[in-house]
Amino acid sequence: MTIHLTAADYGAVLPIMIVLGGALCLLLTDAFVKVHETEIATGISLATLLLAFAASAHLWAVNAGPAFPQGAGAMITGDRFGQFFNFALLLSSALAILIAPPYIRTSHFDAGEFLSLILFATAGMMLMAASLNLMVIFLSIELLSLALYILSGFDRNRPRSQEAGFKYFLLSSFASAFLIYGMALIYGATGSTNLIRIVNVLGGHAGTVASTHTVLSSPFVLIGIALMAVGFAFKLSIVPFHMWTPDVYQGAPTPVTAFMSVATKAAVFPAFLRVFNLALGAESHRWFGILWALAIVTMIVGNVLALSQSSMKRLLAYSGIAHAGYVLVAMSANNRLGATAVAFYFIVYAFMNIGAFALVLVLESRGEAGDEIATYRGLFARSPLLAVATGVFMFSLAGFPPTAGFFAKYYAFAAAVQAGHTELAIIGVITSVISLGYYLRVVVLMFMQPVEAGAEQVRAGPLSDFMLTASVAGLFVVGLVPWFYNLAVQAVQSFFHFTT
Amino acid sequence: MPVLAIIVFWISTVLAVLGGIGVVASPAPVYSAVSLILTLANLAILYLLLNAQFIAAAQVLIYAGAVMVLFLFVITLLGVRDYRLFGDRQPLQRYGAMLLGALLLAGIIYFVSKSGTGLTGVHSSYNAFQAHKGNVQAFGHELFNGFLLPFEITPFLLVVAMIGAVALGKSTQGSRG
Structure with missing residues (x-):
């Protein structure tokens, strides 16, 4: 047997190859270019992402199937489901x-190294969203994690950043061990690391292949599911594997926090869905209880602990934990609407969460105290544009109707109701009401409190202004124009097409 | 399985577990490292029993050899002698972890004894291995064919690790270091 790779195989990995190529390009130019390093590096990375987006959009149009090699032994897939998450990741x-350039300049970072690591992490995430094999999932989770450990500890002049990098590294490698142990047991029980073959052994949604009794009753499938759930839950900062999140989010350089808070979840959730809802679909009665309990605990703990935070970054970290809980509700519904809700959530989440961190970044440039929520007092008087944008992000995170945040949450809870788990939706709504306590506190501080004496005007740079305006506009457009939701529906069609 | 293989299996299994306990329980880091070598070497014997000669050789060369030499080198270079890894700083956590670990073990033993293993342990590419006489040849064939993509991802992992070593290791003096 020799492998015959066709143009379609290379096509399926093209977006990932472009991002990896761009990262290597950045490293090379970094060695030779000595003037305007930050501007040139930013330009190259944005151009790379744009090219990858075009390649991804092309793949979407083609709706390519399993590839590398094609057929049942495939390593990755070029399907629309993967491409949809690629869009969210590239975005x-x-x-x-x-938002990174001002931070890179003030912290004296090496722009080429910093941005190339972000591109490496992005490539690992895209690979993960497209993978059809447990081996590829593990390698891509390592690729993205390794890049993120380094990025978290990148600011060597701040001990807190070092602590974040080291803490993330130690705890996350421990979680990776759980993940690969689970994978090994699933491999032992089914005889393959390939998700398509695992479906064939265990029997998928469609029940195409009669599953043998010995495999289904195997304790190793059960233990494998539990261990893999631990590994995935850690990366998604799901309670009780969330301890690292506030410390790492607070310590890491703010552009990195903004990136990892959204992109890590947007990469791990599709792989989580492919492994649990597809490959282990026939075993859903075994893993449903795990996800059900995790979702409830995550929503409650995330929202309640966020109430008492005084640091904006820690508040957003706990808010991120809570949002992982909402997405988990959609995932555990294990139906078409649930998968659609997960996909749609991340387009919305990218805009609102990175937008919120952009605000933190602008205020933080006035010193360490900028992270305190108290500095948001009277922001409206100091900078109307920033205050209005923050307001929109907070309302969207809380899930108020005209913004996309409402629709994202609505679909997630609707999926749970459709699957007959109304209790998940009810807890979701109750915890969302609790979340108003901390989201609205920021809004009240900005608009209804007098500005402190001597506080000066706050201005963001032109790139940050552009980014904030785009995010605010994006939140309304994605929420009100049904085209985006239809895109998610089409993406999920290819996801379920796979088993039938 | 021939009787001799079963005897070898039990000897190396017991030694591997003892080595594992030694890693955690040793008072000094050097003893831990040496215990780890014991575990890794015995795992290599288990690989040999599974007819995975290449993995066994790689295990001895890379883990028991190169990696552990680095471990010992760093430990002796830093001069950590008699450093008690398990201080009594958080005894509650320690006993809690022991309890939960014992609970997990009991759960696994219970389920395995209740329902049998159900492990196939045979990979779908097993026939390809059988077609080749040499184990290394079959391994290489699989690596560069079916598993080409994971193989190609690994270099990027190494590149990222290298960038990390440079970025985190260079001097903090000045902006460009």
Whole structure:
């Protein structure tokens, strides 16, 4: 047997290859270019992301199937489901890079190294969203994590950044061990690391292949599911594997926090869905209980702990934990609407969460105290544009109707109701009401409190202004124009097409 | 399985587990490292029993050899002697972890004894291995054919690790270091 790779195989990995190529290009130019390093590096990375977006859009149009090699032994897929998450990943990467240049300059970062690591992480995430094999999932999770460890500890003049990098590295490698142990047991029980073959052994949604009794009753499938759930839950900062999140989010350089808070989840959730809802679809009665409990605990703990935070970054970290809980509700519904809700959530989440971090970044440039929520007092008087944008992000995160945040949450809870788990939707709504306590506190501080004496005007740079305006506009457009939701519906069609 | 293989299996399994306990329980880091070598070497024997000669050789050369030499080198270079890894700083956490670990073990043993293993352990590409006589040849064939993509991702992992080593390791003096 020799492998015959066709143009379609290379096509399926093209967006990932472009991003990896761009990252290597950045490293090379970094060695030779000595003037305007930050501007040139930012330009190259944005151009790379744009090219990758075009390649991804082309793949979407083609709706390519399993590839590398094609057929049942495939490593990755070029399907629309993967491409949809690629769009979300490329978007969040681009938004994070747009806000990075001022931070890179003030912190004296090496722009080429910093931005190339963001591109490497993005490539690992895109690979993960497209993978059809447990081996590729593990390698891509390592690629993205390794890049993120380094990025978290990149600011060597701040001990807090070092602590974040080291803490993330130690805990995350521990979680990776759980993940690969789970994968090994699933491999032992089914005889393959390939998701399509695992479906064939265990029997998929459609029940195409009769599953043998011995495999279904195997304790190793059960233990494998539990261990893999731990590994994935850690990367998604799901309670009780969330301890690292506030410390890492607070310590890491703010553009990195903005990027990883959205993109890591947008990469791990599609792989989580492919492994649990597809490959282990026949075992859903075994894993549903795990996800059900995790979702409830995550929503409650994330929202309640966020109430008492005084640092904006920690507040957003707990808010991110809570949002992972909402997405988990959609995922555990294990139906078409649930998968659509997960996909749609991340387009919305990219805009609102990175937008919120962009605000933190602008205020933070006035010193460490900028992270305190108290500095938002009277922001409206100091900078109307920033205050209005923050207001929109907070309302969207809380899930108020005209913004896209409402629709994202609505579909997630609707999926749970459709699957007959009304209790998940009810807890979701109750915890969302709790979340108003901290989101609206920021809004009240900005608009209804007098400005402190001596506080000066706050101005963002032109790139940040552009990014903020685009995010605010994006939140209304994605929410009100049904085209985006239809895109997610089409993406999920290719996801379920795979098993039938 | 021939009787001799079963004897070898039990000897190396017991030694591997003892080595694992030694890594955690040793008072000094050097003993931990040496215990780890014991575990890794015995795992290599288990690989040999599974007819995975290449993995066994790689295990001895890379893990028991190169990686552990680096471990010992760093430990002796830093001069950490008699450093108690398990201080009594958080005894509650320690006993809690022991309890939960024992609970997990009991759960696994219960389920396995209740329903049998159900492990196939045979990969879908097993026939390709059988077609080739040499184990290394079959391994290389699979690596560069079916598993070409994971193989190609690994270099990028190394590149990222290298950038990390340079970025985190260079001097903090000045903006460009």
